[in-house]
Amino acid sequence: AQKVTQAQTEISVVEKEDVTLDCVYETRDTTYYLFWYKQPPSGELVFLIRRNSFDEQNEISGRYSWNFQKSTSSFNFTITASQVVDSAVYFCALSEASNTGKLIFGQGTTLQVKP
Protein backbone atom coordinates (compact mmCIF):
# COMPACT_ATOMS: atom_id res chain seq x y z
CA ALA A 1 0.00 0.00 0.00
CA GLN A 2 1.11 3.53 -0.63
CA LYS A 3 1.44 5.86 2.28
CA VAL A 4 2.85 9.26 3.16
CA THR A 5 3.89 10.10 6.69
CA GLN A 6 4.55 13.57 8.02
CA ALA A 7 5.51 12.87 11.59
CA GLN A 8 5.69 16.50 12.66
CA THR A 9 2.18 17.68 13.41
CA GLU A 10 3.13 21.21 14.41
CA ILE A 11 6.36 23.19 14.32
CA SER A 12 6.89 26.62 15.80
CA VAL A 13 9.94 28.73 14.98
CA VAL A 14 11.00 32.33 15.33
CA GLU A 15 11.41 34.40 12.21
CA LYS A 16 14.75 33.95 10.40
CA GLU A 17 15.26 30.45 11.75
CA ASP A 18 15.70 27.60 9.30
CA VAL A 19 13.13 24.83 9.48
CA THR A 20 12.89 21.37 7.91
CA LEU A 21 9.62 19.57 7.31
CA ASP A 22 9.95 15.81 7.08
CA CYS A 23 8.16 13.53 4.64
CA VAL A 24 8.55 9.76 4.45
CA TYR A 25 6.72 7.72 1.86
CA GLU A 26 6.00 4.08 1.09
CA THR A 27 5.42 2.67 -2.37
CA ARG A 28 6.23 -0.45 -4.33
CA ASP A 29 6.21 1.44 -7.62
CA THR A 30 9.47 2.23 -9.35
CA THR A 31 7.96 5.23 -11.07
CA TYR A 32 6.17 7.79 -8.98
CA TYR A 33 5.95 11.49 -8.28
CA LEU A 34 6.26 13.39 -5.06
CA PHE A 35 4.75 16.78 -4.34
CA TRP A 36 4.74 19.52 -1.74
CA TYR A 37 1.78 21.85 -1.33
CA LYS A 38 1.28 24.83 0.97
CA GLN A 39 -2.10 25.58 2.51
CA PRO A 40 -2.27 29.12 3.94
CA PRO A 41 -5.12 30.12 6.26
CA SER A 42 -7.27 30.99 3.23
CA GLY A 43 -7.50 27.26 2.52
CA GLU A 44 -6.37 27.00 -1.08
CA LEU A 45 -3.57 24.50 -1.75
CA VAL A 46 -0.62 26.11 -3.47
CA PHE A 47 1.67 23.88 -5.52
CA LEU A 48 5.35 24.13 -4.54
CA ILE A 49 7.22 21.31 -6.23
CA ARG A 50 6.88 18.06 -8.16
CA ARG A 51 9.67 15.49 -8.18
CA ASN A 52 10.05 12.48 -10.45
CA SER A 53 11.28 9.29 -8.76
CA PHE A 54 14.17 9.05 -11.21
CA ASP A 55 15.48 12.48 -10.38
CA GLU A 56 17.24 12.58 -7.04
CA GLN A 57 18.83 15.96 -7.51
CA ASN A 58 18.13 18.36 -4.71
CA GLU A 59 16.32 21.50 -5.71
CA ILE A 60 16.53 25.04 -4.48
CA SER A 61 14.04 27.79 -5.19
CA GLY A 62 14.79 30.97 -3.34
CA ARG A 63 14.48 30.24 0.39
CA TYR A 64 12.98 26.81 -0.31
CA SER A 65 14.97 23.64 -0.85
CA TRP A 66 14.06 19.99 -1.15
CA ASN A 67 16.11 16.90 -0.33
CA PHE A 68 14.96 13.73 -2.07
CA GLN A 69 16.58 10.47 -0.92
CA LYS A 70 15.25 7.24 -2.38
CA SER A 71 17.44 5.17 -0.07
CA THR A 72 15.46 6.40 2.93
CA SER A 73 12.19 7.08 1.07
CA SER A 74 12.24 10.67 2.20
CA PHE A 75 11.46 13.97 0.54
CA ASN A 76 12.20 16.69 3.07
CA PHE A 77 11.50 20.38 2.66
CA THR A 78 13.63 23.12 4.17
CA ILE A 79 12.75 26.78 4.51
CA THR A 80 15.76 28.99 5.08
CA ALA A 81 15.42 32.22 7.02
CA SER A 82 11.73 31.66 7.69
CA GLN A 83 9.27 34.52 7.52
CA VAL A 84 5.86 35.08 9.09
CA VAL A 85 4.27 34.62 5.64
CA ASP A 86 5.56 31.04 5.64
CA SER A 87 3.05 30.18 8.37
CA ALA A 88 0.75 27.57 6.84
CA VAL A 89 0.00 23.88 6.70
CA TYR A 90 2.37 22.00 4.40
CA PHE A 91 1.40 18.77 2.72
CA CYS A 92 3.59 16.14 1.14
CA ALA A 93 1.87 13.92 -1.44
CA LEU A 94 2.62 10.87 -3.57
CA SER A 95 1.05 10.02 -6.89
CA GLU A 96 -0.17 6.54 -7.67
CA ALA A 97 1.48 4.42 -10.31
CA SER A 98 -1.63 4.34 -12.46
CA ASN A 99 -2.51 7.26 -14.65
CA THR A 100 -5.46 8.24 -12.51
CA GLY A 101 -3.46 11.04 -10.98
CA LYS A 102 -4.73 10.17 -7.54
CA LEU A 103 -2.65 11.87 -4.87
CA ILE A 104 -2.01 10.28 -1.50
CA PHE A 105 -1.51 13.00 1.07
CA GLY A 106 0.28 13.04 4.37
CA GLN A 107 -1.49 14.45 7.41
CA GLY A 108 0.20 17.81 6.99
CA THR A 109 2.59 19.82 9.17
CA THR A 110 1.40 23.11 10.61
CA LEU A 111 4.23 25.62 10.61
CA GLN A 112 3.97 28.71 12.77
CA VAL A 113 6.59 31.38 12.29
CA LYS A 114 6.59 33.95 15.07
CA PRO A 115 7.92 37.47 14.58
Add this chain to the structure above:
Amino acid sequence: DGGITQSPKYLFRKEGQNVTLSCEQNLNHDAMYWYRQDPGQGLRLIYYSQIVNDFQKGDIAEGYSVSREKKESFPLTVTSAQKNPTAFYLCASSMAGRDTQYFGPGTRLTVL
Protein backbone atom coordinates in the same frame (compact mmCIF):
# COMPACT_ATOMS: atom_id res chain seq x y z
CA ASP B 1 -6.94 34.99 -15.51
CA GLY B 2 -6.67 31.22 -15.76
CA GLY B 3 -7.63 29.24 -12.72
CA ILE B 4 -10.10 27.16 -10.80
CA THR B 5 -13.15 28.65 -9.14
CA GLN B 6 -15.31 27.07 -6.51
CA SER B 7 -18.54 28.46 -5.24
CA PRO B 8 -19.77 29.22 -2.75
CA LYS B 9 -16.91 29.68 -0.29
CA TYR B 10 -19.16 28.87 2.68
CA LEU B 11 -22.29 26.75 2.54
CA PHE B 12 -24.77 25.89 5.25
CA ARG B 13 -27.39 23.22 4.86
CA LYS B 14 -29.87 21.41 7.00
CA GLU B 15 -29.42 17.73 7.64
CA GLY B 16 -31.13 15.58 5.03
CA GLN B 17 -30.79 18.08 2.19
CA ASN B 18 -28.76 17.47 -0.94
CA VAL B 19 -26.33 20.21 -1.84
CA THR B 20 -24.25 20.82 -4.98
CA LEU B 21 -20.78 22.36 -4.92
CA SER B 22 -19.56 24.07 -8.04
CA CYS B 23 -16.11 23.70 -9.62
CA GLU B 24 -15.11 25.44 -12.85
CA GLN B 25 -11.72 25.66 -14.54
CA ASN B 26 -10.52 27.62 -17.56
CA LEU B 27 -7.10 25.99 -17.76
CA ASN B 28 -8.19 23.63 -20.54
CA HIS B 29 -7.32 20.70 -18.26
CA ASP B 30 -8.68 17.26 -19.06
CA ALA B 31 -8.63 15.82 -15.55
CA MET B 32 -10.58 17.07 -12.54
CA TYR B 33 -10.75 15.88 -8.95
CA TRP B 34 -12.74 16.35 -5.76
CA TYR B 35 -11.09 15.99 -2.36
CA ARG B 36 -12.42 16.22 1.15
CA GLN B 37 -10.39 17.64 4.04
CA ASP B 38 -11.32 17.16 7.69
CA PRO B 39 -9.69 19.15 10.50
CA GLY B 40 -6.10 18.14 11.14
CA GLN B 41 -6.09 15.64 8.32
CA GLY B 42 -4.81 15.32 4.82
CA LEU B 43 -6.97 15.30 1.74
CA ARG B 44 -8.95 12.26 0.64
CA LEU B 45 -10.14 11.66 -2.91
CA ILE B 46 -13.90 11.54 -3.48
CA TYR B 47 -14.26 11.35 -7.28
CA TYR B 48 -12.13 12.05 -10.31
CA SER B 49 -12.69 12.49 -14.01
CA GLN B 50 -10.07 12.17 -16.72
CA ILE B 51 -12.32 13.06 -19.61
CA VAL B 52 -15.74 14.52 -20.32
CA ASN B 53 -18.67 12.17 -19.65
CA ASP B 54 -16.51 9.81 -17.63
CA PHE B 55 -15.67 9.70 -13.93
CA GLN B 56 -14.51 7.20 -11.31
CA LYS B 57 -14.97 6.77 -7.60
CA GLY B 58 -12.16 7.66 -5.28
CA ASP B 59 -11.56 6.37 -1.77
CA ILE B 60 -14.61 7.92 -0.10
CA ALA B 61 -17.30 8.17 -2.80
CA GLU B 62 -20.21 6.92 -0.71
CA GLY B 63 -22.85 9.60 -0.27
CA TYR B 64 -21.51 11.75 -3.11
CA SER B 65 -22.27 12.05 -6.82
CA VAL B 66 -20.69 13.97 -9.70
CA SER B 67 -21.20 14.77 -13.36
CA ARG B 68 -18.82 15.84 -16.12
CA GLU B 69 -20.89 17.14 -18.99
CA LYS B 70 -18.43 19.87 -19.92
CA LYS B 71 -14.65 19.93 -19.83
CA GLU B 72 -14.67 23.07 -17.69
CA SER B 73 -17.11 21.92 -15.04
CA PHE B 74 -17.17 19.14 -12.43
CA PRO B 75 -19.94 19.71 -9.87
CA LEU B 76 -20.13 17.61 -6.71
CA THR B 77 -23.42 16.75 -5.03
CA VAL B 78 -23.36 15.87 -1.37
CA THR B 79 -26.42 13.72 -0.81
CA SER B 80 -28.38 13.02 2.34
CA ALA B 81 -26.76 9.57 2.35
CA GLN B 82 -23.42 11.08 3.35
CA LYS B 83 -23.19 10.40 7.07
CA ASN B 84 -20.89 13.23 8.05
CA PRO B 85 -20.82 15.87 5.31
CA THR B 86 -19.42 18.79 7.29
CA ALA B 87 -15.93 19.32 5.85
CA PHE B 88 -13.77 21.43 3.56
CA TYR B 89 -14.10 20.43 -0.08
CA LEU B 90 -11.35 21.09 -2.60
CA CYS B 91 -11.53 20.75 -6.35
CA ALA B 92 -8.42 20.29 -8.47
CA SER B 93 -7.52 19.90 -12.12
CA SER B 94 -4.55 18.74 -14.16
CA MET B 95 -3.59 18.48 -17.80
CA ALA B 96 -3.75 14.70 -17.65
CA GLY B 97 -3.69 11.89 -15.15
CA ARG B 98 -0.24 12.19 -13.66
CA ASP B 99 0.41 15.85 -14.16
CA THR B 100 0.54 18.39 -11.38
CA GLN B 101 -2.83 19.12 -9.83
CA TYR B 102 -3.83 22.72 -9.20
CA PHE B 103 -6.43 23.46 -6.60
CA GLY B 104 -9.35 25.81 -6.25
CA PRO B 105 -10.02 27.94 -3.15
CA GLY B 106 -12.33 25.35 -1.58
CA THR B 107 -15.88 25.29 -0.20
CA ARG B 108 -16.51 24.91 3.50
CA LEU B 109 -19.74 22.96 3.99
CA THR B 110 -21.48 22.93 7.34
CA VAL B 111 -24.51 20.76 7.88
CA LEU B 112 -26.67 21.94 10.76
